[in-house]
Amino acid sequence: MTAADYPTRWKRPPQLIKSRFWSYALAIGAIVYLVLAVGTVEVNWQRVMIGMERGQRFVAGFLQPDFTTRWRDISQGLIESLTMTLTSTVVGVLISIPIGIGAARNLAPAWVYAICRGIIAVSRALQEIIVAIFFVALFGFGAFAGFLTLTFATIGFIGKLLAEDIEDIDESQAEAIRATGASWLQLVNYAVQPQVMPRLIGLSLYRLDINFRESAVIGIVGAGGIGGTLNTALNRYEYDSAGAILIIIIAIVMLSEYSSSHLRRWVQ
């Protein structure tokens, strides 16, 4: 046996795309796209230089936040955000329960299934901000429009996940209840509800968390909450107040994320 028969060098095999032609073609395509895309980015360097000074002021404001000067506005926005979050989650979950049951293939007749899935699809496809624009146009500025927006978004989220959960239940338990001669309502109450309840509570807590984050954003288009206050602070170039608001948002988001993950672990 000669040395030439036995390979002494090892070449790493390709990891994703096996064909050499396609890997080159994709690489060239990516480079062409990048050149085209980066070419569309126009940067006004003079403006950036002016902005850098503002950026420094913003970083300074973030490090030395000013909670006191605008505290009335901040607390008002915060109260709106928090109350909006809770009420919209409660109402959204209450509405999404019948819709989730209707969108479960094993519980609902075909026409109810189609309608409920349609509602869920519409709610999920529309961005919160876009929905908020419409609700502000219809119901006027303020927290009520924000409440409706978050409720609408909650329906799609909880409805979809609840429906999938109901479709995944243990059928033998449902059959046992059915064998006792239970009505449809009793079936839902005794066979489905005990199986999906822990997860429903977990999802609701998770959505509470998401709704708070979103409530910080939809204020930008006038739907109330802390986002509006932040927008105003930035428009007035009050970076120290804006820094304070951002710190409050980050703190509440971190707090709610930790507590909701703990609560979920405890419930499930």
Place this chain on the structure above:
Amino acid sequence: MSMTDIPAAEAPVWHHRSFAGRLALYAGWLGLVALFVWCWNLMTERTMWVFVHDAPKAAADLVSRAWPPRWSYMDRLWGPLWDTINIATLGTLLGIVIAVPLAILAATNTTPSRLFLRPLALFCIVASRSINSLIWALLLVSILGPGILAGILAIGFRSVGFIGKLLYEAIEETDAQQIEAITATGATKAQILSYGIVPQVLPTFYGISVFRWDINIRESAILGLVGAGGIGAQLNASLNVLAWPQVTLIMLVILATVVVSEWVSARVRHAII
């Protein structure tokens, strides 16, 4: 045996929960209802109910003015649409470039220092995640001025947290035996990373990136509302002059883009994983 053998009053009744359990449950629900009512009153303190009662009429009015969409406006939407896609793609790339080193620093099995660098990397990831891309855009527009650059940076900074978190969790879940085998050959730290960890997390990494790209397409469509370029800027301009037929068309375009990007991302993820 007939039913009359046991007097009705003494017949044991089956209950789902014990008495104390039921009491606690009712108290919990009552507390939630009370909290809800209290929050509702606080929230609607400043609501103008006149507008709310007016809403059905306003809605009918809005629909009549917004339909049909103004199709001829489409000519002026192709440019902003291309910008929107670029913001999402370049922003995702930027996010990946920042998130990969952060994820390596944040994962317990690859971090060089648990005491100092890991908490720092975790803080960056959490901070990026808690600020919505629209708020990032708001800040960056006020610093950099309106334009695509602010949008790309906003999308990038928001993606760092998402990609970083999922990637460091994937790195922590890698199979330790494979890494040990590479270490046993006398590999350097960089070689361990390249031959032990990268092949294990690569499919997850591509999946996360494409998923984030899909989310970024949705988000970049609205960044223009605060001046960060893309189709949202057109939306903002149309809203400001109350050109509702144009708004309808832009909504339809955004909806179509979102559906297409979701389809693409689902196909790619399906092919990889």
